[in-house]
Amino acid sequence: MKPETLNFFDKVYEVARRIPYGRVTSYGAIAKYLGAPRSARMVGYAMNNSHDKDVPAHRVVNRKGLLTGKHHFDGTNLMQQLLESEGVTVVENQIQDLEKIFWNPTF
DNA sequence: CATCTGACGCGGA
DNA sequence: CTCCGCGCCAGAT
Numbered sequence: 001m002k003p004e005t006l007n008f009f010d011k012v013y014e015v016a017r018r019i020p021y022g023r024v025t026s027y028g029a030i031a032k033y034l035g036a037p038r039s040a041r042m043v044g045y046a047m048n049n050s051h052d053k054d055v056p057a058h059r060v061v062n063r064k065g066l067l068t069g070k071h072h073f074d075g076t077n078l079m080q081q082l083l084e085s086e087g088v089t090v091v092e093n094q095i096q097d098l099e100k101i102f103w104n105p106t107f
Numbered sequence: 108c109a110t111c112t113g114a115c116g117c118g119g120a
Numbered sequence: 121c122t123c124c125g126c127g128c129c130a131g132a133t
Contacts, residue, residue, distance in 0.1 A: 008130095027115055037116085038128045044114030045130070062115060069114030 008034065012046040015105045019059045022086040023103035024095060026063045033105040044069065058082040065098035 015030050027043040036042070047057045047069065058079045062068050070079040070093055080090045089096040 028117095031115085036129085039130090040115040040128085041113060042115090042129055042131095047114055057114080060114075063117090064115095067114090072114060 008036070008039075008042065009046045009049060012043050013050055013053050013055050016047070016050065016055045016057065016060055018105065019056060019103055022088060023101050024059045024061055024065070024083070024088065024098070025103045025105060026061060026065075028063055030060070030105055048072065059086075061095060061098075065095035067093040067095070 011034050012030060015033060016025075019025055026040075027047075028037065028040040031037055031040040031043045034043075043060075047055070047060060050057050057069065058073070060069070067079050067083075067090065070077060073079045075081070077093075080093065083090050083095070088101055095101070
């Protein structure tokens with residue numbers, strides 16, 4: 001693993017940890033904030049490693065607000081439960097009113 | 108060393 | 121507004 005890559009991953013975790021309670025963000029937003037808007041996929045890839053970190057991966061979804069990563073959680077709909085537990089409305093693996101609860105890292 | 112895949116995003120039809 | 125296809129980067133096989 002190259003040092004630069006570790007830095008990139010570390011940045012992802014750092015940003016993800018900054019996500020406020022009851023708020024969510026997208027992979028692309030984080031990637032863009034890191035200066036790599038084309039590496040949105042890498043953000044999700046990094047999230048896989050975040051399993052061992054204290055990173056709220058359930059607060060990170062794709063641009064459409066779809067819980068694409070719910071399949072990677074222990075339970076089938078564990079991710080949805082966590083979000084709803086924070087007051088986020090989720091229907092059919094999709095976050096409702098995404099624009100309202102969306103959190104921009106740059107903010 | 109070559110090839111495929113993947114927690115994504117955007118442009119075009 | 122919805123559906124299809126291409127582009128990007130890094131890790132894994």
